[in-house]
Amino acid sequence: MSFADLARLSRGQPLRMLLVNAGDVESLAWAGLVQPLRLAQRMLGSGFALEVRTLATTPAVGCSEDWHIALLVADEQQPAPADGPLQAAIACCRGADYWGGVGAAVLWLAAAGLAAGVRIALPWALYADTEEITQRAILTPHLFELDGRHLSCCGGAASIDFSLTLVESLFGNVVQAAIKEALCIDRVRGADERQRVALQARFGALQPKLSEAVTLMEANLEEPLSTDDIANLVGLSRRQLERLFKQYLGSLPSRYYLELRLQRARQLLLDTNHSIVQVGLMCGFSSGSHFSTAFGALFGNTPREERQRKLAGA
Structure with a gap:
């Protein structure tokens, strides 16, 4: 809901x-x-x-x-x-x-x-x-x-x-x-935005590999890493990494990464004047149709509709 x-x-x-x-x-x-x-x-x-x-x-x-x-x-x-x-x-x-x-x-x-x-x-x-x-x-x-x-x-x-x-x-x-x-408020953060230190606070000590993997994702939104690359960088097998994400975040690494990129894209659409094509590229989408389809599946509207929402609010 x-x-x-x-x-x-x-x-x-x-x-x-x-x-x-x-x-x-x-x-x-x-x-x-x-x-x-x-x-x-x-x-x-x-x-x-x-x-x-x-x-x-x-x-x-x-x-x-x-x-x-x-x-x-x-x-x-x-x-x-x-x-x-x-x-x-x-x-x-x-x-x-x-x-x-x-x-x-x-x-x-x-x-x-x-x-x-x-x-x-x-x-x-x-x-x-x-x-x-x-x-x-x-x-x-x-x-x-x-x-x-x-x-x-x-x-x-x-x-x-x-x-x-x-x-x-x-x-x-x-x-x-x-x-x-x-x-005097310019922007309202959405329900899907994350507490910046929540993951570190919850998992940093107990699951440092998970915290490290999420940090890698957040630092590589424009040129996404593969799940295998992330697993190698944190010293886990792909299966071990997927098990950690499923157990603690209720999602596969690929899905979690995609949502991070799309949330960043939504923020850019609302807060900047970058074109929709530029926003897609900045968040790792080389295909405009893939960006639009993935954005619509998560948020229920297209990147163009999200930008129009910003303009209507203005």
Whole structure:
């Protein structure tokens, strides 16, 4: 499921969203999430009902309201609160159509067994605390995730990207563009972009070969290396390398490499004035048709449509 599918929530009815702050109101995770949403509320009036609560103001016995989206939010350094208030907040959020956590709250939900088999974006700084949940949740290095009904964001500076992505998905790019202008934001990072140190934090000590292979890929986007070349350079057989990628990243090296190149291409299409042909070449695609087909398969639109999206936003 993609974030674009959330648009159905706001069709023909006021959208209702709940944010439960379980941490510091001054934290970057909270400020980045709530500011764009409050601006959207002012712009849309009765079309968007945003309610903000704390653990202390969340009912201890369930919630009677019907929320479309509900999120539990905490800075990554926030220790888990007492079990009673936390469970009450979780129960309130779980009643929404889509629900989840931001920052440390992602870890709390996973530790409570509520992310079994679910892809979650966990703050890289908390990866050391995941030993007990890695067999249940699927940790990804992304900034944020939508998996079924489950929303997650690594928090910190990514919270504002997550919030603006929700705004665009729910209310369209015109509303998002107005909020970006009000907040002086030029670019919104996508859900598929990675926390820069997440892989190193999670695998650097335990799986240095995997970390080294990903670093090689990131350094060779314009002239891609073959899987055999990467395996040789890190001192593994091709089969050993494929096993590592499958076990820890849920993908084959070739597929992971392709997605890295396509994510870079998407960033260049949105952030630069390079031609589409130039972007393809800069990301290792000698064939324009191959670039367009692979880009469309991953993102659901062509490089030309992605560039037009940038121009329309401008």
